Amino acid sequence: MTEREHVRVAVIGSGFGGLGAAVRLRREGVTDFVVLERADSVGGTWRDNSYPGCACDVPSHLYSFSFAPNADWPRTFSGQEHIRAYLENVADVFRLRPHIRFNSEVKMMTWDAERLRWDIETTGGSYSADLVVSATGPLSDPKIPDIPGLDSFPGKVFHSARWDHDYDLRGKRVAMVGTGASAIQIVPAIQPDVRRLTLFQRTPPWVMPRVDRPISGAERALHRALPFTTKARRGLLWGIRELQTQAFTKRPNELVLVEQLAKRNMAHSIKDPALRAKLTPDYRIGCKRILLSRTYYPALAQPNVDVVASGLSEVRGSTVVAADGTEAEVDAIVFGTGFHVTDMPIAQRVVGAEGRTLAEAWQGGMQALRGSSAAGFPNWVSVIGPNTGLGTSSMIFIIESQLNYLADYIRQLDVLGGRVALDARPSAVSAWNRRVQERMKRTVWNTGGCTSWYMDASGLNTTIWPGTTAEFRKATRRVDLTEYEVVRVSADKKAETATETVTESEVASA
Numbered sequence: 001m002t003e004r005e006h007v008r009v010a011v012i013g014s015g016f017g018g019l020g021a022a023v024r025l026r027r028e029g030v031t032d033f034v035v036l037e038r039a040d041s042v043g044g045t046w047r048d049n050s051y052p053g054c055a056c057d058v059p060s061h062l063y064s065f066s067f068a069p070n071a072d073w074p075r076t077f078s079g080q081e082h083i084r085a086y087l088e089n090v091a092d093v094f095r096l097r098p099h100i101r102f103n104s105e106v107k108m109m110t111w112d113a114e115r116l117r118w119d120i121e122t123t124g125g126s127y128s129a130d131l132v133v134s135a136t137g138p139l140s141d142p143k144i145p146d147i148p149g150l151d152s153f154p155g156k157v158f159h160s161a162r163w164d165h166d167y168d169l170r171g172k173r174v175a176m177v178g179t180g181a182s183a184i185q186i187v188p189a190i191q192p193d194v195r196r197l198t199l200f201q202r203t204p205p206w207v208m209p210r211v212d213r214p215i216s217g218a219e220r221a222l223h224r225a226l227p228f229t230t231k232a233r234r235g236l237l238w239g240i241r242e243l244q245t246q247a248f249t250k251r252p253n254e255l256v257l258v259e260q261l262a263k264r265n266m267a268h269s270i271k272d273p274a275l276r277a278k279l280t281p282d283y284r285i286g287c288k289r290i291l292l293s294r295t296y297y298p299a300l301a302q303p304n305v306d307v308v309a310s311g312l313s314e315v316r317g318s319t320v321v322a323a324d325g326t327e328a329e330v331d332a333i334v335f336g337t338g339f340h341v342t343d344m345p346i347a348q349r350v351v352g353a354e355g356r357t358l359a360e361a362w363q364g365g366m367q368a369l370r371g372s373s374a375a376g377f378p379n380w381v382s383v384i385g386p387n388t389g390l391g392t393s394s395m396i397f398i399i400e401s402q403l404n405y406l407a408d409y410i411r412q413l414d415v416l417g418g419r420v421a422l423d424a425r426p427s428a429v430s431a432w433n434r435r436v437q438e439r440m441k442r443t444v445w446n447t448g449g450c451t452s453w454y455m456d457a458s459g460l461n462t463t464i465w466p467g468t469t470a471e472f473r474k475a476t477r478r479v480d481l482t483e484y485e486v487v488r489v490s491a492d493k494k495a496e497t498a499t500e501t502v503t504e505s506e507v508a509s510a
């Protein structure tokens with residue numbers, strides 16, 4: 001039997017969330033931790049998505065850690081290779097590498113209620129940890145739809161997040177399935193090289209121009225010489241997005257004006273009225289993520305591109321068939337069909353205090369107190385948990401808010417002392433979730449008339465945060481102990497756990 005290594009904290013994942021958590025742990029004086037990563041390098045999203053044209057759609061100076069500003073972002077919206085290099089650099093600068101265990105996919109983790117710790121089985125060894133930080137990413141497990149006949153397709157098939165760089169698309173007939181954030185970056189990047197591109201579009205996205213430009217040498221020199229200018233730039237980018245949020249969360253009708261701009265953007269490149277009709281969405285802008293590109297529509301107007309306004313429904317040999325009956329013979333199929341977001345595989349691998357998996361606990365919809373803690377899963381803190389996603393701003397701001405919460409969680413455990421765990425009260429989780437869902441009712445994501453990946457199979461929006469990022473920051477500033485049960489191993493009966501209730505007055509006097 002292999003020996004189990006015990007650590008105080010096990011972080012799962014080494015994307016922005018996991019690396020950010022590792023930096024924060026060190027800053028809090030916690031050095032006894034590991035970062036368990038299934039791949040062989042850091043970067044998460046930015047390691048796995050290497051498709052042509054991959055870039056962030058939130059400006060780089062905002063889409064980066066506040067504690068690791070980068071004066072040298074090459075473009076306003078930097079490409080995947082630069083973001084990946086940035087995260088590799090974060091791992092080096094903050095000396096995180098000794099903590100990282102690569103090729104260690106978490107297969108199962110089980111709460112040991114007697115010893116108040118998580119037992120974790122990975123492909124790289126066994127661990128136990130007092131606390132687990134789950135940073136496995138909302139968009140890390142690619143989803144390929146179940147298409148009849150796909151198995152016997154004789155050509156090449158891959159997902160946008162697992163790009164096969166050994167396969168040369170030049171001169172090939174390619175089917176691109178999906179028109180989401182990845183697809184609209186891929187289409188203009190491959191269109192000039194492929195013989196024919198057939199785009200399967202179930203729902204057209206709203207597309208606004210992306211104001212992307214190189215960041216000049218002078219700007220970079222200024223940022224290097226006067227670091228506060230980087231901060232000011234970030235603050236401005238953040239503030240603009242905060243101001244826009246109200247329209248998405250409270251007054252979706254105001255977004256009609258933005259729709260006009262998006263239509264004008266389309267009309268500028270798409271002269272054919274029939275194609276324009278196909279590409280015009282019939283739902284309120286913002287309901288699905290607003291996509292940013294200056295090159296998508298011009299690419300669709302090229303003679304080697306066919307837009308099929310219907311989903312892929314069948315594959316017959318090398319022929320792809322749309323739901324509306326359109327057929328095309330292709331050499332390769334590229335799926336830009338998103339990820340397992342509301343059914344993330346990790347939830348089946350986490351077994352909590354009552355012997356239930358997180359997936360079972362979340363059968364009626366994912367929910368977590370302040371996006372972080374699930375009832376019955378003590379000392380388990382999630383980064384980018386349920387209802388923390390954004391339609392308007394940078395996820396790094398959300399991640400850093402959750403890291404504040406994590407830091408306070410650890411401080412509270414220290415203050416309580418001894419062998420102790422915090423388990424979110426079901427009543428607190430429900431109350432939080434009720435508030436979130438109540439606010440969600442007015443938002444464009446729920447009222448805009450679209451179907452999106454923000455919703456789970458039962459139509460519940462369990463992914464988006466329905467407020468400003470400042471509100472989320474405030475809600476995650478501190479752990480409110482009255483929202484938790486404090487679980488201890490009783491001194492005389494080692495095998496039993498005793499729970500104590502912390503009252504509000506005790507918290508206030510602590």
Ligand SMILES: Cc1cc2nc3c(=O)[nH]c(=O)nc-3n(C[C@H](O)[C@H](O)[C@H](O)COP(=O)(O)OP(=O)(O)OC[C@H]3O[C@@H](n4cnc5c(N)ncnc54)[C@H](O)[C@@H]3O)c2cc1C
Pocket residue numbers: 012013014015016017018036037038039042043044045046049054055056057058063104105106107135136137138139140182346383384393394395396
């Ligand atoms: C193409 C693309 C573009 C995006 N652009 C933006 C953008 O512009 N702005 C924005 O705000 N957001 C963007 N996002 C969202 C993005 O996912 C988040 O911003 C952020 O990168 C998430 O970081 P993370 O660490 O939580 O997850 P990830 O980056 O997905 O990292 C999760 C890590 O966990 C590992 N892991 C998963 N399961 C296990 C397991 N069982 N055991 C061990 N390791 C495991 C994975 O291998 C991965 O390394 C984009 C997403 C994609 C896919």
